[in-house]
Amino acid sequence: MESRPETSSDSKTARLDASGAQTYPATDRPRAVTVPGETFLNLTEAVRCLAAARPDHLALIDGDQRLTWRDLGSLVGRVTARLRSHGLRRGTMVASLAENSAAHVAVYLGALGAGACMVPLPTGAHEAALGRMALNCDPALLFASINQSEVARRLGPSVVDLDDLETWLGEAIPDSQENDLPEPVGPDDLFDMIYSSGTTGTPKGILHDHRFRSRQVMRMANHGLNGDAICLMSTPLYSNTTLVAVLPVLAYGGTLVVMRKFETQGFLRLAERHRVSHAMLVPVQYRRILDDPDFGRFDLSAFRVKLSTSAPLPAATIRAALTRWPGKLIEIYGMTEGGISTMLDCAAHPDKLDTVGQPVAGAEVRILDSEERPLPPGEIGEVVGRSPTMMVGYHKSPESTAVILWRSPEGEDFLRTGDMGRLDADGFLTLLDRRKDMILSGGFNIYAADLEQVLLAHPDVAEAAVIAVPSHRWGETPLGLVALGAGATVSAEALRDWANAHLGKTQRLAAVEIRESLPRNAIGKVLKRELRAPYWLEATT
Known part of the structure; x- marks a missing residue:
């Protein structure tokens, strides 16, 4: 067999195939469970077919903007053609730094249609972390919303204004039946890359291929995420949590209702107005929605299934949702990396609400x-x-x-x-x-080590530990515990503000407390369990 050259910047496992596309040989990948007799669902081919099969069915609702499947198919095809005219090849990475929008969804699908690997960057990350992510993925193009454009332009790649997508598309060859056809891709081709990273260190880009997403899409369709679904998207598109629910709706021709920024009244109004049937939410969103004093005024009777993931869903919240909110409630435990996958049908197993369910089929x-x-x-x-x-x-x-x-x-x-x-x-x-030492705050993963390194970078800090403490608003929130160096006079509040200026929006410390020293075991490891215990004991008494 003829050897293939490695790319100059890729790892030992990344190679170029005969067409120049970046590939990761099956022998270098974690070996997934095989699915006997499986079929492969090509998402971008599905979008093209849906535009012809149900042209007048609503595909996307974004505020006052409504796109039918005919509209969405045309827009996605134009994005695909424009990317091809830009010289993209199969496996090229295309990034985005933007909030939820119809244009963002169209670019995601259009990039896949061109055979690219889509890389949605987290808008809540600190600019320094985003810089490391951009260096790691080296995208050919970066699509940015107006709110993110200044940061995006400092990251280096060619930036396209997502809020003025039509101007960029106007430079393309007009709609053509030939150019807007999706690039033929196979199960092993790269689909997307999701970053699981904090502020410091090397970002970890989690690569998914088309096989991963195809299997996930077909599995989630079993929960009604299909052509009959009206799904409300209120978590960011850069999160795997969001994609688990959004991609099946797009693959089977349902309707996606886009929420640009979550807040409880807005969610409830959209759910009632559009007769929403499905939503993927993180636990803190459930608690905030159920705590809203006007919750009972909204008609949520169209809900068929609600999904929860990213953090443990408290039994009390489950019971409240089952009592007050129509439709099933399914809790999912998994990782962006895949592998672990369990589900709990909460109403079917009322005696198991302290668990995250059983392994899904094949897991x-x-x-x-x-x-x-x-x-x-x-x-x-x-x-x-x-x-x-x-x-x-x-x-x-x-x-x-x-x-x-x-x-x-x-x-x-x-x-x-x-x-x-x-x-x-x-x-x-x-x-x-x-x-x-991971903190789950508002559905986002926060790594304590990242925050500790920021605190330790302050000249007055000798020791630092970050722990999760209870938060009614966020579920958990990070608390910094520090010991100062000799002669240091910085206040806890000033130190918190200094650290937060170096952290992403989703990582910021709720508070800093100054201690004389931090407890350690015989080999010098900080005893975080001992540090956490008083805060969690107080929360349960």
Whole structure:
């Protein structure tokens, strides 16, 4: 077999195929569970077919803007043609830095239609982190909203104004039946890359191929996310949480209602006005919506299924939703990397509300002890999982990909979650503590180590630890605990403000407390459990 050249900037696993497209050979990827007799759903081909099959059905609602499937198909085709005229090839990366909008969705689909790998960058990240992400993915183009345009232009790539998409499209060859056809792609071709990264260190770009998304789309269609669905999108498009619900609706020809920025009254008004049937929300959104004093005034009777993920959904919130909000409530536990995948139909299992459900079809969950040996039901250890949806790997970081893999005695690849948990006799998974010092605030992952490094960069700080403390608004919020160096006089408030100026909007510290010292064990590790305990004890008493 003829060897293929590596790209100059890619990792050892990234190569170019004969057409010049970037590929990741199957032998270098985590091995997913096979699906016997599966069919492959090509999303961009589906969009083209839907434009012909149901031209007058509403595809997107964004404020006063309404796009039928004919409109959306035409717009996506024009984006595809314009990208091709820009010289994009299969596997090229195209990034976005923008809030939710109909144009953002169209660009996402159009980039896929051109065979590109879509990279939606997190608008809440600090500019320094965004710079590292841009360097890591090296996009051919960066689509930016007006709110993000200044930052986008400092990142380096060619920037396209997403709020003036028509001007950019006007430079393309007009609609043509030939140029707007989607690029032929296969299951192994790259689909998108989602970043799971904080402020410091090397960003980790999680690569998904078309097989991953095809399998995920078809699985979620089992929950009614199909051509009959009216789905309200209120979480950002750069989050895998959002894509889990949005992509199936687009693949099967449903209607997507776009919410640019979440707030409870706006969500309730849109849900009532458009007879919304489905929504993917994070737990803090459920609590805020249910706490809204006007919740009972809105007609939510069209809801069929509500989905929750990104953080544990408290049993009290589940019970309130089941009592007051029509439709099923499904809790999902998973990772952007794939592997672990469980679901809980809350109404069907009222005695299991403290769990995150059972593995989905084709998935397997195991619990490992400290020596990486599988444990029996009832025993606590690290949660690992395998499923039909497994990431390609971390972009340009085969070492990080290797770290997250656990190979079973049978030779099967599992992905480590970093979470501690146990399986009961019925196969339901209960999550306990986290091995990672990760804070889940408002549905976003915040890594304590990133915040600690920022605090330690202040000249007056000698020691720093960041922990999760309870927050009614966010579920959890980060608290900084620091010990100052000799002679230091900085106040806690000034230190918090200084650190937050160096952090992304979703990472900011709620407060900083100054301690004489931080508790450590015999080998010098900060005892975070000891630091957290008083705050969580107070919250439960």
